[in-house]
Amino acid sequence: MSLRPVSDHVKQGWEIVGYSVTDASGETYQHSFVLRRQSQHKVLIVRKKMIGEGLVVSEMEV
Numbered sequence: 001m002s003l004r005p006v007s008d009h010v011k012q013g014w015e016i017v018g019y020s021v022t023d024a025s026g027e028t029y030q031h032s033f034v035l036r037r038q039s040q041h042k043v044l045i046v047r048k049k050m051i052g053e054g055l056v057v058s059e060m061e062v
Helices: 004-013
Strands: 015-023 029-037 040-047 055-061
Touching: 004 015, 004 029, 015 040
Parallel strands: none
Antiparallel strands: 015 029, 029 040, 040 055
16 A cells, blocks of 8 residues: 555546544544545545554545
8 A cells, every 4th residue: 555645546636625634543633535536526534553554544435
């Protein structure tokens, strides 16, 4: 997995149309991006792993 998931999506033609950040567990933040490409929309959720190095990335088609 890439350490730059948002940049990778933008390079693929996705546009960022919304962003929010929440305190997911008191120790880490969860960043949510709403992305659009043509008539498609998705939510990209990015947070640091709780244990170890790296990111946890999940996508939802909207």
